[in-house]
Amino acid sequence: MSLSADEIETQAMDFLLRRMDDSWSVEDQRHLDHWLAASMAHRAAFWRLEYGDNKITRLVGGQALNERESRVHLWKGLAASLILLVGISGGYFVHEHLPSTVPSKSIEYATRFGGISEAVLPDGTRLTLNSATAVRFEESSAQRVLWIKSGEAFFSVTHDAKRPFVVHSGDQAVTVLGTKFSVEKQTNKTVVSVLEGRVRVSGPGGAVLTRGQTAVMGSSSSLVFSEDPSVLERRLSWRTGILAFSDTPIREAVAQFNRYNERKVIVGDDEVGATKIGGAFNLANEDQFVHILKTAYGVKVRSNEREIILSAR
Amino acid sequence: MIDDAWLRNWFMEHVLPLEPALNRFIKRQWPDLHDLPDIRQDVYERMLIKACEAQPANVRAYLFAVARNAIVDRSRLRRPAHAGSGFDGISEEDMELDWLTPERFFEARQEMSRFERGMEKLPRQCREVIKLRKIEGLSAKEVAFKLGVGIDSVHHQTMLGMRALVDFLLGGDGKIRRPGNTKRNRKVGP
Numbered sequence: 001m002s003l004s005a006d007e008i009e010t011q012a013m014d015f016l017l018r019r020m021d022d023s024w025s026v027e028d029q030r031h032l033d034h035w036l037a038a039s040m041a042h043r044a045a046f047w048r049l050e051y052g053d054n055k056i057t058r059l060v061g062g063q064a065l066n067e068r069e070s071r072v073h074l075w076k077g078l079a080a081s082l083i084l085l086v087g088i089s090g091g092y093f094v095h096e097h098l099p100s101t102v103p104s105k106s107i108e109y110a111t112r113f114g115g116i117s118e119a120v121l122p123d124g125t126r127l128t129l130n131s132a133t134a135v136r137f138e139e140s141s142a143q144r145v146l147w148i149k150s151g152e153a154f155f156s157v158t159h160d161a162k163r164p165f166v167v168h169s170g171d172q173a174v175t176v177l178g179t180k181f182s183v184e185k186q187t188n189k190t191v192v193s194v195l196e197g198r199v200r201v202s203g204p205g206g207a208v209l210t211r212g213q214t215a216v217m218g219s220s221s222s223l224v225f226s227e228d229p230s231v232l233e234r235r236l237s238w239r240t241g242i243l244a245f246s247d248t249p250i251r252e253a254v255a256q257f258n259r260y261n262e263r264k265v266i267v268g269d270d271e272v273g274a275t276k277i278g279g280a281f282n283l284a285n286e287d288q289f290v291h292i293l294k295t296a297y298g299v300k301v302r303s304n305e306r307e308i309i310l311s312a313r
Numbered sequence: 314m315i316d317d318a319w320l321r322n323w324f325m326e327h328v329l330p331l332e333p334a335l336n337r338f339i340k341r342q343w344p345d346l347h348d349l350p351d352i353r354q355d356v357y358e359r360m361l362i363k364a365c366e367a368q369p370a371n372v373r374a375y376l377f378a379v380a381r382n383a384i385v386d387r388s389r390l391r392r393p394a395h396a397g398s399g400f401d402g403i404s405e406e407d408m409e410l411d412w413l414t415p416e417r418f419f420e421a422r423q424e425m426s427r428f429e430r431g432m433e434k435l436p437r438q439c440r441e442v443i444k445l446r447k448i449e450g451l452s453a454k455e456v457a458f459k460l461g462v463g464i465d466s467v468h469h470q471t472m473l474g475m476r477a478l479v480d481f482l483l484g485g486d487g488k489i490r491r492p493g494n495t496k497r498n499r500k501v502g503p
Contacts (some may be wrong), residue, residue, distance in 0.1 A: 005354035006490065013472050021452055036317075044357035047321050051329050052479025056428065056447055149483035233319050240325050244318035 005045070006192045011035070012045040016053060041217035055239060056091070076231070082274050110134040114260045114284070116238065123147075125165065126157035128239045130184075131260050152184035152254065154239055171203040172217045181209075182236055183277070193232055237280070244280040251291065253277055261286045272299055320364060327372040328360055334486025338377055342384050355383045431481035436489065439474040446471055 015032050018024060023188070036043050056183055103258050113132045123135055123144055129135065133151025137144070147155075149168040151180045156164045157176045165176040167183050169190040174183055179197035183190060192201055193214040199206050201215050207224055209215055212232055216223045228234075234244040238256075244251050251273035254265045267273040277297060283288045290308055293299040302309045332353075339352050369375035388441045432440055438460075445456045453471070457464040475488045 005350035008354065009350070009476065011471070012363065012465075017453075017471055020446075039358070040361040041354055041358040043317075044321075044324070044354060044361055047324050047330075047485070048329060048357070049479055051325050051480050053475065054480060055482050056475075170417070230319050233322055234316070235335055237318050237322050240322055242318055242321065244316070280316075280321075286455070287380075 003041075005041075008041055008045045009049070012042065012049050016049050021078065024288075026288075029288065060195075063083040082094060091211075093280075106136050106138040108136045113260070116241065123160065123165075126156040128154040130238055144300075148185045149185055150185060152182060154180070154236060156180050169201075171219060175256075177202040189216055191216050193236070195232060195236065197231070209227070237282060240282055242280050243283045246278045247276050248278065249273060249299075250275045250277055250299070254310070257281075257283065257286055257289055260284065262306060265290065265308045265310060268309050269311035272310050275299070320361060323355075323364060323368065323503065324325075324361065328357070328376065331373060333374055334373075335376060335380060336484055338380055339384070342381070343387070352380070354385055355387075356380045360382065362363065396463060411437050427482060429477075431478045434481065434488075435489075439470045439489070441469055442470040443474040443478065 003040050006206055009158075015035065018028065019032070034080050036046060040291045050061055053110070075180070105120070109117075109119050109127065109129060111131060111133050115132075116128065116130055118126065118128050121144075122141075123139060127135070127146070130152040133153055134149040135146055135151075135153055136149065139145045141143070143163050144160070144165045146165070146167050148167065155165075155167070155176070157233055163234070167174040167176070169185040172190040174181070174192055176197075176199050180195040181197070181199050182193045183194070184192075191214065192199065192209060194209045194211055196211055198208055201217060207215060207222065209224065212229045213224060231246075234246060237244040242283070243253070243256050251267045256272075257265050263286060265286065275297060277293070281292075286308075290301055290303075290310075293310065294301050300311045300313060302311070334348065335353065335356065339349055339356075340346065343349075343352060355377050356376070359382075360376060362384065363369070363375075376426070420464075432443070435488070441460065443455055445451045446453070447460065451459065453464055453467045457467045460467070473489050475489065
């Protein structure tokens with residue numbers, strides 16, 4: 001132990017603030033990486049400030065977390081279906097609901113493209129919503145139900161044996177028996193990954209997934225496989241604003257980055273797409289990612305306002 | 314082989330949310346508040362080093378055990394400001410009390426009001442600078458231009474404000490700590 005916490009925190013904050021500016025260079029990043037690697041105390045201080053800064057960004061953003069309560073009213077004698085328009089900045093969802101005998105309360109959460117946000121449901125369950133994600137939550141005395149309309153969410157479900165927590169994604173359903181898992185709705189399939197605990201997924205036989213297992217569920221078939229928990233953590237690192245890769249082909253890394261950035265990166269040829277890379281990147285800093293591909297992997301980069309094109313030569 | 318991304322995730326997800334409880338724990342055992350950041354840093358450093366070998370099954374319990382050891386080690390180096398208190402050991406009660414407060418799950422609304430309170434605690438100019446940088450997303454240069462102050466002043470104000478805000482959001486008192494004014498700004502350790 002040499003420097004005081006105050007001094008280390010000053011250094012850490014200095015790095016953090018300068019990194020926010022456009023003038024942050026690859027050289028600066030190297031200095032930061034070097035400083036971080038020098039001591040665990042440096043890492044603790046920096047990650048603590050990043051954590052706090054992420055909270056501030058999220059709270060200040062406001063637009064990233066949108067909570068609306070919609071009340072469906074009972075319309076006596078009306079046989080027709082009721083269409084409720086719920087407006088959320090950036091888009092709207094059409095919610096069709098037949099008049100029911102009991103007014104129900106549902107809450108919608110949505111993130112914009114590129115936004116990541118956390119929410120706490122009324123039952124205490126913690127949700128982390130990835131970019132361009134929309135969900136709806138409803139609870140009753142018998143159960144808790146959440147629909148994923150689009151995107152990906154990570155759940156940390158509070159235990160309530162009397163009220164199972166069920167997540168619907170398209171035609172798939174995930175019943176929660178344990179605690180931490182993610183559900184991602186893609187166009188034709190749903191991907192469920194369990195970090196802790198157990199979940200039961202719909203499908204023939206109703207497979208139960210445990211820690212480290214992932215199910216890719218299509219309409220007619222499912223695939224279940226196991227991964228080392230650290231690999232799974234890496235895949236879910238988006239929750240802290242980081243994309244982490246290890247032996248990952250560029251085309252996959254690029255697909256991930258494109259989920260958070262308007263300016264798309266295009267893989268120009270198969271050779272560059274297959275090149276494997278490793279490292280952890282700030283998912284909001286696409287320029288830095290591309291710069292590292294260029295300098296560390298020799299990738300050729302051409303860019304214009306709308307897109308960035310990568311090629312092997 | 315633990316990689317950095319994993320470690321960072323683990324730290325942010327399992328350890329940092331416990332900071333309010335950790336702060337309270339340390340304050341009870343070591344009343345001199347000026348040492349709090351150093352003790353906390355010591356604790357976090359030990360936690361990270363340990364996590365590289367093996368992750369504790371019960372992070373909370375392990376965190377308090379590490380904190381207790383860090384404090385005992387520190388007491389061997391020098392006497393605390395309040396010599397009378399002594400260390401009778403950490404009672405089970407102390408640890409139980411922290412379990413009851415669900416500090417980990419701040420409701421979105423609670424977090425927002427805590428954030429607003431944190432902002433209110435800042436000195437006016439500091440708050441202005443933070444608003445322009447974080448809420449309006451202006452760069453340091455743009456803020457300097459808009460407020461008609463030097464860029465160094467902007468850096469300084471941002472630094473002070475952000476540190477106080479982060480402290481407050483993580484469960485601290487949110488007071489501005491000016492560098493060089495901490496009571497024990499000297500090298501620590503053997």
